[in-house]
Amino acid sequence: MEDSGVGVTAPPDAVPAEADGLRFGPAEWSGGLGDLGTFLPVTVSLCLVCELNLAVVLIWAGVLNAVTGVLFRQPIPVQPMKAIAALAIAGGLSAGAVRTAGVGAGLVVALIGMLGVADRLGRWVPAAIVRGLQLGVGGALAIRGGSWLIEEPATLWLAAPVAAAVLLAPRWPRAPLLMGVVFAGLTIGATSTAPETPAPPAISFPTSGEWRTGLLELAPAQLPLTLLNSVVAVCVLSADYFPGRGVRPGRMATSVGVMNLLTVPLGGMPVCHGAGGLAAQYHFGARTGGAVVLLGGGKILAGLALLTAPAGAITAFPRPILAVLLIAAGWRLASASEAAAGWTAVAVTLVTGAGVAFAGTLWGVGAGFLLWCVLRLVARRSPQTLGESGERS
Numbered sequence: 001m002e003d004s005g006v007g008v009t010a011p012p013d014a015v016p017a018e019a020d021g022l023r024f025g026p027a028e029w030s031g032g033l034g035d036l037g038t039f040l041p042v043t044v045s046l047c048l049v050c051e052l053n054l055a056v057v058l059i060w061a062g063v064l065n066a067v068t069g070v071l072f073r074q075p076i077p078v079q080p081m082k083a084i085a086a087l088a089i090a091g092g093l094s095a096g097a098v099r100t101a102g103v104g105a106g107l108v109v110a111l112i113g114m115l116g117v118a119d120r121l122g123r124w125v126p127a128a129i130v131r132g133l134q135l136g137v138g139g140a141l142a143i144r145g146g147s148w149l150i151e152e153p154a155t156l157w158l159a160a161p162v163a164a165a166v167l168l169a170p171r172w173p174r175a176p177l178l179m180g181v182v183f184a185g186l187t188i189g190a191t192s193t194a195p196e197t198p199a200p201p202a203i204s205f206p207t208s209g210e211w212r213t214g215l216l217e218l219a220p221a222q223l224p225l226t227l228l229n230s231v232v233a234v235c236v237l238s239a240d241y242f243p244g245r246g247v248r249p250g251r252m253a254t255s256v257g258v259m260n261l262l263t264v265p266l267g268g269m270p271v272c273h274g275a276g277g278l279a280a281q282y283h284f285g286a287r288t289g290g291a292v293v294l295l296g297g298g299k300i301l302a303g304l305a306l307l308t309a310p311a312g313a314i315t316a317f318p319r320p321i322l323a324v325l326l327i328a329a330g331w332r333l334a335s336a337s338e339a340a341a342g343w344t345a346v347a348v349t350l351v352t353g354a355g356v357a358f359a360g361t362l363w364g365v366g367a368g369f370l371l372w373c374v375l376r377l378v379a380r381r382s383p384q385t386l387g388e389s390g391e392r393s
Helices: 026-050 054-072 082-091 095-114 118-122 127-151 153-168 177-191 208-241 249-266 275-283 290-307 319-339 343-358 361-380
Strands: none
Touching: 026 054, 026 082, 026 095, 026 127, 026 177, 026 275, 026 290, 026 319, 054 249, 054 290, 082 095, 082 127, 082 208, 095 208, 095 249, 118 208, 118 249, 127 208, 127 319, 127 343, 127 361, 153 177, 153 319, 177 319, 208 249, 208 275, 208 361, 343 361
16 A cells, blocks of 8 residues: 555564565565555556556556566565545546646655655654545545446446455465456456457647646645655665665655656556555565566566457446455555544544545645644643644654
């Protein structure tokens, strides 16, 4: 996730320095699949709703996975930018708005990394606000998935086996159940419509409205999550898992920014790293960058196969299958808010989350910050403390 990274605790079996390098055994392959539960539903939904080319998105994501594995020598994940994806999916926004947001967020994060202010800037945002954003964007994903279930009752029966696969996937990490679910959905989509020649990948220049939406609505919602979870928290976790070889926040921020500046204008989706994804891949066996190199190779092959697949394989993807995957991804992202401790942190998280999910990002974050400021003023005049809502991660 981009995730639930704040507050993730490292396991006792940290990787010693002598284990540095790339390995490609079964454990690395299993670990590379550890975070597909979030990557697949968000990516497929984003491409379907916002009309990004799924084949091109997968190819670029695979390239970034492979490069990340080689450069960092650790299983650092490459994931969709969740706030941008969730708001774009919930609002049915265009590909141009999504790409504009990715370029805007990427430019800001790259500058933060290159100028050496990643640590300082990440600590300016209250942790409760970030958890509220996670709750809100996760809720938006789940609400969107629920609406798809209601809209297509004729094929609702497809939801049951998908839900079973989602529940069983964490128990059988070496069995790529979610990959099988997505493949089944593509197969059903391809065989349920008349054969169509796939349209060649095309990239159009964003309109002025798309620039406004991307830069003023989507990118600002993404930046706090990226700074805390894709930069600060993932670096803390990297240092815990790999003693003496932790990645510096400046380098991580620069990586996030450069990834988006290079690939989003060429058809990729907005991407980031994430502490939750690192934790998931480590949990399932990944110990070196070889895990994400293998995963990247798989994504590239899948993308190349989709370049020649019938167009209906994506456009007619069964909504009930996607709905369950989206609800699961939203639940996983929103569950990060459980880390809020103390009534003030919970209050700020809930207000922010509800505002983001039902009124929009600016309203939600604004309401959360307002409540946070009020509670700080109250705390200064009383012996009670703010607890976590006044801290940074």
